[in-house]
Amino acid sequence: MVMVMRFLHTADWHIGKRLNSFDLLADQQAVFEQIRDVARSEHVDALVIAGDVYDRALANEESVEAVNGMIQTLNLTDQLPLLVISGNHDSPVRLGTGSPWFKATHYYLHTALAQAIDEPVTLGDTQFFLLPFWQPFAARQYFADDSLTTVPLAMAAIVQAMQAKFAPDKKHVLVAHLFAAGASQTDSETTSKVGGLDAVPVDLLQVFDYVALGHLHSHHALHDEKVRYSGSPLKFSASEAGDEKGVWIVDTTAGTVEWRPLTSPHDLQAITASFADLTKPDFLPPDAQDDYLAITLTDTQVIPNVMQILRGQYPHILEIKRAHGRARDDEAPVLTVQRHLDPQKLAADFYTEMQETPLTDRQTEWLKQTWAEMEAQE
């Protein structure tokens, strides 16, 4: 048994997640390999995944196969101890399948509140408390205390129960999947919470030497020395375009926390530009043309088939917005021409203009049916 503890903190893998219609699995596999490389080169003693391993409680078979493979690689091939909890996106029952067998190879997977308190895991110089995503009713049940009606009240009880199990000669790390924000005000009798009734006040967590959080996807979500989100290893939405993704390397012996960045084969970029610039062949370097793009057009005029045209050059466009709105339809000369078109064509063109993407085959079929029904009623 190692007598130091240096671990990698990651969370929110969301295996099975799609970006619009795009399958992220290949990128997730690539980033997984980077995490594996970081774990190796940093000589960590363990790897922490703070919840939301899956994107959905009912993951598809491909996702289950991928997660099974990743976990097996880390724990059985690389012989790395794993500390894993279920997040709100995971099914505790499904994710927990097989967990009683995993401990034998130091893969600790907790999916129930009771385990978090009753079964701390000691590795090296550190005692880990693995707290899966939980709801106040579970705390009321565990403590047989109906007064634990809010997240802050319940979390206070949970932390107190964990503290009672603290081994005095060890460092204490909490792994949790929750929304931590704000602070308790303890100067009045009634402890009011700044973060709201659903948030865990950060000061509650200061009894730990480190808190490895999952739930929020940005590692900048919280500014605290010891209480940190790792964020997701990939960008999952346009709002994360500016984020740097990565993992924390935590050394409880040295008391250090260091950031190691990860890069996805397909970055997610937010781009503001004119249609004319975007359609220049070298506007983005060749390897960036495949990135996931959230585009904001600076143009105001109507551009027919804009999504179709731009996707020809940038296959992974997530959305197209307008920076300055769009010219009103009555300014668009195209309308006078369209008077002579049939109503279905008009509707399809209108949709394309508004949504900047043409109707799908299915939508065209709906339009056709609806039109037929309207005609039948006349």
Add this chain to the structure above:
Amino acid sequence: MVMVMRFLHTADWHIGKRLNSFDLLADQQAVFEQIRDVARSEHVDALVIAGDVYDRALANEESVEAVNGMIQTLNLTDQLPLLVISGNHDSPVRLGTGSPWFKATHYYLHTALAQAIDEPVTLGDTQFFLLPFWQPFAARQYFADDSLTTVPLAMAAIVQAMQAKFAPDKKHVLVAHLFAAGASQTDSETTSKVGGLDAVPVDLLQVFDYVALGHLHSHHALHDEKVRYSGSPLKFSASEAGDEKGVWIVDTTAGTVEWRPLTSPHDLQAITASFADLTKPDFLPPDAQDDYLAITLTDTQVIPNVMQILRGQYPHILEIKRAHGRARDDEAPVLTVQRHLDPQKLAADFYTEMQETPLTDRQTEWLKQTWAEMEAQE
């Protein structure tokens, strides 16, 4: 390591299965406890489950929790070695979750054809080959042989490959989930199959000392000393009403195979009787009134609300049939009365007479909507 081998052979648990609308899980749990008791009292060295652990590839959480609990009880609490394969109802990926860890406690779970051939399991004096449900394309892939177009051809190749791995000082047991029937005719050049292209000829399996099969739900499905179906531990359809359910206790050292019956808390009975007899309070003993009943009425006359009336006494009726058909509607005096009823009531009564069960709320709603549409069109 034991140097004898005595094992319990069961299959086709189908956890998650419903009988009509009835949830079988409580009965399945009760029968599981009987299997556990038999394993204990018979001092078996291992327990074999020959596929179809689940009823569906995508089992609900309750079923996953139940199976996880049963397997954990057998393998971790009772410390019984387990030999398990996936059946056609199981998802190999989902059932196989965690399997690389299970071997450490002698829980061998094979979900791929390659494992069946490449990873025989030796326990005591016996070598087990665990062959999950497979399709000929998997055999073509494994052997890189496009000529394996049918089940008999592919199975011949599989058995030959297994034979090449036979340890000469061991007994050899095949665990498989397949349809075995008929025999190969090897007296002509072209081996024609009696059982058809989808069946495994039983004589192919004679190289084994015992073949523990799953797939067919009756243990009488095959008459062979060494090649046996255990059948399901519960009756799953009216056609199984006459079956005795149970498990085989196989002793490869002594060369014996013995039957141990199981009884579900709710039996499934097929009953032929008159309505008058059935409605006598003591027609069935009190504890049998809760059984699953497939009823055949000997009456011919129309009996209004017959399902509703009989379910008052027998809550778990699966179906009501007629032994001698039913009196034609024009013989039923009730019709003259019904002339004065409104059409929806007439339709509902007609359905009730024909199906011997009243319309559900949803069906009543459909009827109402359809009638409204018909009136609107007039």
